[in-house]
Amino acid sequence: MIQSSQQQSKRTRSYVEEVYRLIEQKPDIVDIIILNKRGNPVKSTMEQPSAIEFSGLYGILKDKVQSGLQKIDPDDELLMLRVRTKANEVLITPDEKITVMVVQNAKDRIQL
Template sequence: MGEVEETLQRIEAQGSVLGTIIANADGIPIRSTFDNSKAAKYVDSLRQLTLMARGTVRDIDPENELVVLRISAKNQEIMVGPENGYLLILLQRFEKYSRT
């Protein structure tokens, strides 16, 4: 798990990252930078949304698969990566993209 920890530390070191959560297939947070209550709240909501998004992607194209679910809100972005029965949830401050 050393490689996973190193990757998470690199992600969390980014200035815009507010926190990360890893949850198992049962929806239980197994690693989080948030307190248990907040992590469980995010996992409960985002797990259901990810399952619905995965089903939608497969309904549209049965050979396709959900890789990342990205939600942009006014103040933050939430990215959910379902992989091998786990969910990686990343929250970061929303930074508007400038057009040049």
């Protein structure tokens, strides 16, 4: 039983590292936070206190969004949350293992 748990932990760590590496390569990334199932930051470009604060605020926002979605359609689920300001864009993507939060520069890439 302990060995199975350790193998699962190694798979999850490698999954986190791979996701982090792929995101880090994208242009205009400012910050990355990866949360475990419990909502705790496990890897981040932010200082630990900031990552904890940011993930806590995300938890509140996610609960409110899910509550609203349930009222609209009880069978629907949150796949991605995108919040954009003039300067930044925050993309939040939960899955069954981790939640990925990315802050990026909100540049318009459309050239007219």
